Amino acid sequence: MDLIPNSGPHLHVLLNHFPSVGTVIALGLFLTSYHLKSDDLRRSSMVIFLLLGLLAIPTYISGAAARWAIQGNAGISPDVISAHMDQALLAFTFLGITGCLAWFGLWQERRFSSTPTWNLIAVFVSSLLSLLYMARAGNIGGHINHPELGTIETAAAQGEGLTASVENLITSVIWAWPAMEAAHFIGMALIFGVVLLVGLRSLGVGKNLPFAALHRLLPLGALGLLVNIITGFFFFIADSGRYVAMDGFPPKIIALMIGGVAIIYFTIFDDAWALKAGDDAPLLSKIMAVVTIGSWAAVLIFGRLLPYYGDGG
Amino acid sequence: MENLAILAFLFIVVVLAIVGGAAYWVDSLADRHDQNGG
Numbered sequence: 001m002d003l004i005p006n007s008g009p010h011l012h013v014l015l016n017h018f019p020s021v022g023t024v025i026a027l028g029l030f031l032t033s034y035h036l037k038s039d040d041l042r043r044s045s046m047v048i049f050l051l052l053g054l055l056a057i058p059t060y061i062s063g064a065a066a067r068w069a070i071q072g073n074a075g076i077s078p079d080v081i082s083a084h085m086d087q088a089l090l091a092f093t094f095l096g097i098t099g100c101l102a103w104f105g106l107w108q109e110r111r112f113s114s115t116p117t118w119n120l121i122a123v124f125v126s127s128l129l130s131l132l133y134m135a136r137a138g139n140i141g142g143h144i145n146h147p148e149l150g151t152i153e154t155a156a157a158q159g160e161g162l163t164a165s166v167e168n169l170i171t172s173v174i175w176a177w178p179a180m181e182a183a184h185f186i187g188m189a190l191i192f193g194v195v196l197l198v199g200l201r202s203l204g205v206g207k208n209l210p211f212a213a214l215h216r217l218l219p220l221g222a223l224g225l226l227v228n229i230i231t232g233f234f235f236f237i238a239d240s241g242r243y244v245a246m247d248g249f250p251p252k253i254i255a256l257m258i259g260g261v262a263i264i265y266f267t268i269f270d271d272a273w274a275l276k277a278g279d280d281a282p283l284l285s286k287i288m289a290v291v292t293i294g295s296w297a298a299v300l301i302f303g304r305l306l307p308y309y310g311d312g313g
Numbered sequence: 314m315e316n317l318a319i320l321a322f323l324f325i326v327v328v329l330a331i332v333g334g335a336a337y338w339v340d341s342l343a344d345r346h347d348q349n350g351g
Contacts, residue, residue, distance in 0.1 A: 108342075111343060111346065112342075112346050174317060175316075175317045175320040175321040175324070176324075178317075178321055179320070179321035179322075179324035179325060180324075182321065182324075182325050183324070183325060183328045186325070186328070186329070186332075190332070216340070216343050219335075219336065219339040220336050220339075223332045223335055223336060224332075227328060227332060
């Protein structure tokens, strides 16, 4: 018996429920926070939106791995898989936007003691759209390997939908891949630069800097992450069969998840924010600094090793 | 080959302009807040 999923389809079946159920819970908390006038509840819902935005990454990737594992099996329709992937791509996009907006709202609240109304409305609208596309992706996805549910009409055949268009764009425009590689490296430099500055301050380097001065740089790192998620997904969509077979890809994504979650600590936690010029950071800050620098270094190392690391044998 | 380099370079310039513009906007938000004594 496998306690931990070790195949794409198994992992996808496990992961794909979290974003949809989680979004319903986060939306419920978000709306309840207004009824109860509770800032803590609203902040909690924003953190969940952010975590779900990060979780959307392995959910989408495991879906592509599941596709390559079952495509061609008897009774599996490539058209239904293709339609499911198109809706999943839209769901991933809006869940990612929701996560970014939620992070920016949390950053502003930490810095300015309030989140602007436009940000909260944008989080609400974007989460509703992600829920809509997740419901559609889930509905179509249920028909991929469950003949007892009957048949389903799909809008576009395999090779004609949104995912196929993105794939064709990346592979047919000759400069697209190298240009996005360059953007990916710039994004990585922004992320790692900010992570290193924030982490080293917590570890005692540049003690005369108050943490608030470095907290101001966090959006620059977040913009780098956004650039890299967008460019990274273009790479992945264009060549998903090769990526899901690479041994170095799962460790990179796991490190990305850990690094993403760790950044929440430096964005909102009181003990990091309270660090004044000359203060020594508490032990938790130092541990989080090591975890954050280590995980982003692992993302960088495994990313660079991808072409050399093997393809699953 | 020249076209490839020019188009790739323009793409990077556009990405940097968008990231730079967004970073400038966020930084000006923080500036305005700090000037208001926040």
